[in-house]
Amino acid sequence: MRIASAWPAPAEFMMLLLLIGLLGCSAPATDFSQFEQEGSEVRVYEVFGMDCPGCHGGLEKLVNAIPGIRTSKANWEKQRLHVVLQPETQVDDSAIHDAIKRANFTPGKRIR
Amino acid sequence: MKTVILILVSLLLSTAWSDIAWATGISIDAGLTPPQNRWILRSQVRYMKRDHDPTPMQREMTSYLFPVVVAYGLRSDLTVMMRQIVRRNEMSMITGNSSQSGFADLLLMTKFRMLRINLPGYTLGVAPTIGLEMPIGAEAFSSNTWDLRLGCFVSGRIREWGFDCNLAYAWNGMIKTAGSNLDPGHEFSLEAALGVQIGLGKEALLAVAPVLETSYRRTRADVADGQKVNNTGESVFLLSPGIKLTRSSLIWEFLAQFPVWQKQEGEQLERAAALLAGVRFMY
Numbered sequence: 228m229r230i231a232s233a234w235p236a237p238a239e240f241m242m243l244l245l246l247i248g249l250l251g252c253s254a255p256a257t258d259f260s261q262f263e264q265e266g267s268e269v270r271v272y273e274v275f276g277m278d279c280p281g282c283h284g285g286l287e288k289l290v291n292a293i294p295g296i297r298t299s300k301a302n303w304e305k306q307r308l309h310v311v312l313q314p315e316t317q318v319d320d321s322a323i324h325d326a327i328k329r330a331n332f333t334p335g336k337r338i339r
Numbered sequence: 340m341k342t343v344i345l346i347l348v349s350l351l352l353s354t355a356w357s358d359i360a361w362a363t364g365i366s367i368d369a370g371l372t373p374p375q376n377r378w379i380l381r382s383q384v385r386y387m388k389r390d391h392d393p394t395p396m397q398r399e400m401t402s403y404l405f406p407v408v409v410a411y412g413l414r415s416d417l418t419v420m421m422r423q424i425v426r427r428n429e430m431s432m433i434t435g436n437s438s439q440s441g442f443a444d445l446l447l448m449t450k451f452r453m454l455r456i457n458l459p460g461y462t463l464g465v466a467p468t469i470g471l472e473m474p475i476g477a478e479a480f481s482s483n484t485w486d487l488r489l490g491c492f493v494s495g496r497i498r499e500w501g502f503d504c505n506l507a508y509a510w511n512g513m514i515k516t517a518g519s520n521l522d523p524g525h526e527f528s529l530e531a532a533l534g535v536q537i538g539l540g541k542e543a544l545l546a547v548a549p550v551l552e553t554s555y556r557r558t559r560a561d562v563a564d565g566q567k568v569n570n571t572g573e574s575v576f577l578l579s580p581g582i583k584l585t586r587s588s589l590i591w592e593f594l595a596q597f598p599v600w601q602k603q604e605g606e607q608l609e610r611a612a613a614l615l616a617g618v619r620f621m622y
Contacts, residue, residue: 276457278371278496279536279546284588284621285374285412304543306459329415330374333457
């Protein structure tokens with residue numbers, strides 16, 4: 228059997244790409260204003276060093292583990308990290324900067 | 340739940356494509372150590388073939404490899420990894436066919452962050468590795484020696500472009516097991532990869548990265564009792580186009596590897612094109 232004959236049919240490959248594309252693009256955009264209406268503070272930080280969507284999870288896992296953090300959402304393309312605090316909670320910027328560094332990224336300025 | 344479904348789909352796809360795949364892997368982020376407390380599970384299906392027998396025996400060998408790598412970010416600057424390969428070899432020649440299946444040797448490895456610079460639009464990472472391959476595999480696939488593996492990864496990013504360079508050296512036979520008088524040939528490899536990350540969707544939650552890898556690998560001939568062992572040792576230069584799809588905590592990778600130049604010592608079979616399909620889950 229030659230290698231060439233073992234390649235997947237182009238149609239199968241396109242269907243695979245389509246499936247992955249649909250799964251990837253179907254996620255709704257996060258509405259942070261809803262958190263604010265519920266009394267949560269929403270902060271936005273610059274984060275440098277993320278280069279693909281695979282970077283999001285590792286950073287969010289470390290940030291979400293900080294006491295007082297409700298949730299967080301990173302965006303590699305915009306180089307941003309949205310952090311949502313628990314209502315009536317104070318969290319130091321230094322704790323979030325530390326989590327960003329432990330994810331091997333570099334914190335920039337706090338935008339909001 | 341959605342993640343679980345995605346993992347199952349990925350594994351099913353890997354299985355369904357198990358007759359097409361191979362290679363060493365798309366290494367476009369190798370110099371960038373993962374975050375602390377990050378788990379990475381990586382699995383591949385590799386398909387390799389050797390043919391063009393220089394003897395009249397019409398030998399051919401087809402190999403299927405299923406490597407599984409588990410990596411963990413012990414600290415932000417230190418990653419520990421473990422790799423195990425399940426392998427199947429199918430040999431054919433003029434006098435008949437045979438096959439062998441089993442575990443290969445276990446590799447334990449650490450990667451250390453030597454340098455990491457993150458600037459707006461630019462990233463540079465350098466990470467040396469040290470690993471030990473333990474001779475616990477099946478008889479047909481074990482080297483029967485403890486092998487030391489040293490390497491250094493360099494990864495850079497310039498906006499959406501990424502490059503990767505990997506220098507590796509394997510001291511095979513560093514510690515021999517009792518009764519072995521064979522000095523297996525050391526291995527040297529230099530690999531370079533270039534890719535571009537294209538974000539898709541409103542929040543770029545999916546990224547597609549076409550990748551081109553080049554590899555030079557040299558394996559010295561084995562030595563026994565001071566004499567070079569016949570039909571061992573090779574040099575090969577490979578060119579490998581591929582594609583990487585990243586969505587959140589999942590990465591799919593596909594690679595075709597073409598030997599554009601090779602020199603096989605003695606009467607060894609030549610490497611043919613090879614294929615790889617893989618999936619990476621990160622938690």
